[in-house]
Amino acid sequence: MKSLKDRWSLVTGASRGVGSQVSEGLAQLGSNLVLHSRELAHTQALAAKLAALGVRVVTVSGELSDEAQVDAMLDAALRQAGRVDILYNNAAIMTPWRENPWDTPAEDFRKSFEVNVISLARICHRLVPLMLARKWGRVINLTSGIMNQPNLTAYAISKAAVDKFVRDFVPLLAGSGVQMNLLDPGWLRTDLGGPKAPNDPTSVLPGALVPALLDNGESGRFFRAQDYAGLTLPQALEKALLK
Template sequence: MVNVKGRWALITGASRGVGYQTAIFMAKQGCNLILHSRNLEHCIKVEDEVKALGVEAFSVQAELANHEEVAAMLDEIEAKNIPVDIVFNNAAVQIAYRTDYWQTPVEDFELSFRINFISIVTICNRLIPKMIERGFGRVINTTSGIKNEPEQAGYAASKAALDKFTKDLASRLEGTDVMINLTDPGWCRTDLGGPKAPNSVESVIPGIAVGAFVDDKKSGRYLGAQSFVGMTLEEAVAKAEAMEATPYTI
């Protein structure tokens, strides 16, 4: 199992919901954190909390729908000469629930893809090559289990694109100590999931983060967080490493 103490992790959407849970959990493991939100003020609380747990942390801001802001955020991180060893691409947006899905506006797809897919591609393409150079890295991309719901077509399609991108990259990272996997928090009571969701946001721990700790050089796994509820981190890692890794064939 990977020891993350003293390593640096970037968490997008860290100020609330699943991202907040991930930040607190990783800080408890001794991991230093780069906390992203659309506005720095949103991260004040979580930054104070993780620093109180004894780790280093700083916050960055970017509107993920804006490519220039994403690039500027990455420039800011690189200017600090901090090696980003772990990335949790958590932040996402669900635009609307379109009952008349035949009338889904093209803007739903455009915004969903900019935030849920293109921003993640930008982050991966900037940070993974440096992980390869250093010989270590973990990338965990957050997907969704939504299916058979054209009412959420923009969101679902953007996540399907992310799945494909992640699996394709996994095929090139197999056997290295740079690993990329998918996680799915399940339907949780968050701002995105809404109050009627069956799972508490706390239930994502430890499964949402287990991809940072697996250590068998296999990429392309789907690590559904609800499959690890009630487990210790050690138990979750053992279960994750027993799961089949299924990158697409080159």
């Protein structure tokens, strides 16, 4: 099986939901972890659990709507880990359900763009040039398959902006050794997805790991974790290569 031994992965929003599943999956493949959340205390238990698997784990914190905190979080990550080889831009906020979509306040758009788009771009701007200099990197930006839900338009268009961000960088990354792709985890029973979601958070594995493990030079692809639910990781990788 593919190994991520000696790689360092940064997972934003690692404390719960998709982020904690992905972090555990990466640690099981041997990757060292930088776990991010808003408070160091939120990732303490997960850090201890993953360290017991024999990988190195450090924790960083930062409110992603605050540019200075994003920069301080990245400083702390690079200081402790030395480098980031694999980046999961996973943290995001859901905006409130607006019964009358025509009344969606500007604040919903502002907040969702600050956390879901601008911080994601800022983290990429800092870390991807370092990956390019080392000629190896994997960036997985969490998106959503959400559509036709105008009551959640502020969240939905922030994810559309993430899709556009990733796709526009495809020519720049070609042949570089750095791959940047999109991952839709599916509708899951997390704090963000809510209790009515059809899928358990564990169903993101093994699919969520596929874009970190593929070595085909491809960027800009939209991966759906649920396409791989119930498969083993080798089966998932084989399916991803067949397309």
